[in-house]
Amino acid sequence: MGNTLASMTGFGRAAAQAEGCSIVCEIKAVNGRGLDIRTRLSPGFDALETDIRRIVGEKIARGSVSVYLNVQRETAATRLVVNAQALESVLEAIDTLKYKIDAEMPSIDGILALKGVVDTVDAELPAEAEERLFAAIRECVGTALNGLVEVRKREGEQIAAVIAARIDDIAVLVAQAEAHPARTREAILARLREQVQMLVTGDNGLSEDRLNAEALILATKADIREELDRLKAHVDAARSLLEKGGPVGRKLDFLSQEFNREANTLCSKSNDVGVTRIGLDLKAAIDQLREQVQNLE
Secondary structure, eight states: OSSOOOBOEEEEEEEETTTTTTEEEEEEOOOSSSSSEEEEEEEGGGGHHHHHHHHHHHHHOSSSEEEEEEEEEEEGGEEEEHHHHHHOOOHHHHHHHHTTOOOOOOOOHHTTTTTTEEEEOOOOOHHHHHHHHHHHHHHHHHHHHHHHHHHHHHHHHHHHHHHHHHHHHHHHHHHHHHGGGGGGGHHHHHHHHHHHHHHHHOOOOOHHHHHHHHHHHHHHHHHHHHHHHHHHHHHHHHHHHHHHHHHHHHHHHHHHOOOOOOOOHHHOOOHHHHHHHHHHHHHHHHHHHHEEEEEBB
C-alpha cells in the first residue's frame, strides 16, 4: 500500500516549558467536508495563529480541527499593579459609609483583595526571549499534531480493512449476478416468449408492430451487462485508491455513490427474483462501504 489512509477523527496533546512559561496544546479533529481549522489561543498569542494554521495544514488535508493553546507565565514572571482609579472609588465608598455604618474599617489586605483593585500583569519578555518562546510554542503544536496524526492513521488502517472487505463483498456479488442462470440467453429468450405470448393471446388490441416494440423493451430491460461492467470498473477503481492511500476519502465517497446508482439500475432491470436478491445484497454492502468511507480523510 502507498500512503497510509487516515480517519478524520483524533486527539493529540503536548506540554512544554520555555522562558518561564508552561505551554499546553490540545488538538481535536472530527469529520468535516473540507479542512476547517479553529483556534483558541491564550491572550497575547494571536500573532501565532497564522503559523498554527500553516503547521496544521501541512499534515492534515480534511476534517474539522480545533486547536487549544494555553500559555501560563510563572509567578516570578508576573507583577502586581494597583488600579489607582478602582482603589480611589473603593476609598471614597468607605469614607461615605463610615458615617452611616457602625463597623470596623476594612484592612488593607481586604481592600486589595477586592476585584479590580489589583491587576496581574505579565512581565514583558525581551525580543529574543519572546522569539524563543514562540518557537517553543510552535514545536509544542507540532508535537500535539503528530500525536493526532498517529491516532488518525491507526484508525484509518482499521477503516481501510473494513472498506477492503466490503469491496470484496461487492466483487463477489457482481460475479454472482454475472453468472446467474437468469442471465443466460436461453433464460432471457424463454422469459420473452412467455411475456410476448401473454400479449398475443390477451385481448389487448395491440398491433404486430407494438408487440415487436414491447418485445424489444423486454429484451433491453433484461440486459444488465453495462451495469455489471461498470460495477467491476468501480471495484477496480476503489481497490486502486486503497492501494494509493493518502487523502482519498472524497474520491471513495463519489465511487460509493456510483456503486449505488448501478445497483439501483440492476435491481430495476432484473427479470428474476434471484438477480433482484443479489441486487439488494449489493445495495446493503454499498451502504456499509459508504458509511466507512465517510470517516476517511
